[in-house]
Amino acid sequence: MAGCVARRALAVGSRWWSRSLTGARGPRSLCAAGGTGAFPPAATTTTRRHLSSRNRPEGKVLETVGVFEVPKQNGKYETGQLFLHSVFGYRGVVLFPWQARLYDRDVASAAPEKAENPAGHGSKEVKGKTHTYYQVLIDARDCPHISQRSQTEAVTFLANHDDSRALYAIPGLDYVSHEDILPYTSTDQVPIQHELFERFLLYDQTKAPPFVARETLRAWQEKNHPWLELSDVHRETTENIRVTVIPFYMGMREAQNSHVYWWRYCIRLENLDSDVVQLRERHWRIFSLSGTLETVRGRGVVGREPVLSKEQPAFQYSSHVSLQASSGHMWGTFRFERPDGSHFDVRIPPFSLESNKDEKTPPSGLHW
Numbered sequence: 001m002a003g004c005v006a007r008r009a010l011a012v013g014s015r016w017w018s019r020s021l022t023g024a025r026g027p028r029s030l031c032a033a034g035g036t037g038a039f040p041p042a043a044t045t046t047t048r049r050h051l052s053s054r055n056r057p058e059g060k061v062l063e064t065v066g067v068f069e070v071p072k073q074n075g076k077y078e079t080g081q082l083f084l085h086s087v088f089g090y091r092g093v094v095l096f097p098w099q100a101r102l103y104d105r106d107v108a109s110a111a112p113e114k115a116e117n118p119a120g121h122g123s124k125e126v127k128g129k130t131h132t133y134y135q136v137l138i139d140a141r142d143c144p145h146i147s148q149r150s151q152t153e154a155v156t157f158l159a160n161h162d163d164s165r166a167l168y169a170i171p172g173l174d175y176v177s178h179e180d181i182l183p184y185t186s187t188d189q190v191p192i193q194h195e196l197f198e199r200f201l202l203y204d205q206t207k208a209p210p211f212v213a214r215e216t217l218r219a220w221q222e223k224n225h226p227w228l229e230l231s232d233v234h235r236e237t238t239e240n241i242r243v244t245v246i247p248f249y250m251g252m253r254e255a256q257n258s259h260v261y262w263w264r265y266c267i268r269l270e271n272l273d274s275d276v277v278q279l280r281e282r283h284w285r286i287f288s289l290s291g292t293l294e295t296v297r298g299r300g301v302v303g304r305e306p307v308l309s310k311e312q313p314a315f316q317y318s319s320h321v322s323l324q325a326s327s328g329h330m331w332g333t334f335r336f337e338r339p340d341g342s343h344f345d346v347r348i349p350p351f352s353l354e355s356n357k358d359e360k361t362p363p364s365g366l367h368w
Contacts, residue, residue: 030065030084030184065091066186076132077181080201080211082191083136084182087270087314088150090142092174093192093211094181095135095200096221098230100246101128105236105349133230134181135221137194138172150174151302154318156264157227158251167320170196175230175246175266185209226356227251236349240273241308241336245351250320252355260322263353267301268316269334269346271308278307279315280343281335289325301334326355 066082077083081094103126143152153169172194189203200217204210221228227250234245250262271277284296299305306315321330331350337343 030068066184066188066191069183069185071181071183072178076178077134077183078209079213079217080207080209081181082184082186082209082211083176084184085176086180086182088146088316090146091139091192092136092176093194093197093201095137095217096213098133098135098175100131100133100230100233102131102233102235103128103349105234106242128232131233132178133233134176134178135228135230136174136176137192137196137200138174140172140193140195143172149306149312149314150316151318154266154316155228156250156318156320158253158262172196232351234349234351236347237272238346239344240271240275241277241334241346242268242270242272243334243346243348244268244270245349247330247351247353249353249355252326258324259326260324261326261353261355262320262322264318264320265330265351266316266318267348268314269306269308271310271313274310276307276309276339277336279305279334280337282332283335283345284330284332284348286321286323286328286330288323288328290323296332321353323353328353 076097077094079094079096083092083094084090085092105126138146138152146152152174153171155173155175156167156169159166159168190197200214200220201211202214204212227248230246230248232247234247236243244267246266248264248266250264252259252261254260269279279300282296282298282301284294286294286296288294302317302319304315304317308315329350329352330348332348333345334348335343335345
């Protein structure tokens with residue numbers, strides 16, 4: 001793309017951010033209005049350009065955030081890698097990678113359709129392939145600008161038995177796919193504002209990236225591995241709306257002389273077309289190994305009916321499900337509305353709810 005001229009900005013919440021670019025062989029600088037925004041890189045240009053923020057507050061100036069690096073086509077990003085999220089636009093830092101199995105129904109082999117069964121809705125045979133995701137921290141300064149498009153407290157855990165809360169979250173913790181990472185470097189020794197940044201990472205200018213894992217991060221990862229682990233990712237596209245689902249096992253609790261198993265699932269909706277659509281309804285089918293089949297219908301998701309447009313094409317949220325059995329399946333549809341009032345259903349790819357068979361004791365909250 002060197003030598004091409006391009007101007008692109010990414011909407012983060014209600015703001016538009018910009019960047020300055022140098023020559024095709026020189027560094028590409030990230031700039032933010034008041035230091036609170038982020039944006040993806042454009043093609044390099046042969047002359048230096050400053051692109052202004054559309055909604056920059058009066059009196060605010062662009063501040064340099066860092067310098068873009070070339071995204072990795074092969075290999076993984078290391079602990080301490082700074083990045084911008086290519087879809088939601090926030091600044092973040094990589095803590096550690098996860099190797100997941102991606103079941104992409106859009107590239108499934110042309111197997112004959114099967115009759116509906118508890119594992120899915122007339123679905124094709126899908127083979128998984130290895131795909132890298134990352135556990136990351138989100139810069140707290142960017143959270144207000146993405147909260148309408150992506151939950152910033154989506155990673156939840158079961159509380160202790162003696163805690164009145166059933167669930168609790170760590171703000172600014174996320175999972176990011178490899179292709180959504182736009183790496184950059186910064187000379188700032190604390191470039192990401194998050195209460196866990198300095199607790200987990202140590203600045204070391206002799207390293208690349210210059211942020212290395214403290215023992216605190218390694219211990220946290222090891223102790224909480226079963227409740228953080230990302231293992232399966234499911235994806236399917238219907239009428240240019242792509243749905244990605246990632247289930248997480250959260251643990252088991254005893255309630256009224258029975259065992260209750262909990263899962264969290266993260267869902268990302270993406271509009272791959274330029275037409276504006278709005279999510280109106282959800283329809284879930286939940287099958288439990290105990291033999292029960294539950295149907296859940298409702299308006300929107302997590303109290304919202306998000307609009308997916310060319311400017312803001314994605315929405316991401318997390319929710320929970322509990323079963324009185326150690327495993328089950330979920331599948332369903334989202335109903336979307338077009339500007340002319342017509343509706344269409346988008347399939348939610350079927351996914352398994354599996355418990356940790358080796359679990360000897362229930363988790364007791366998040367270990368440090």
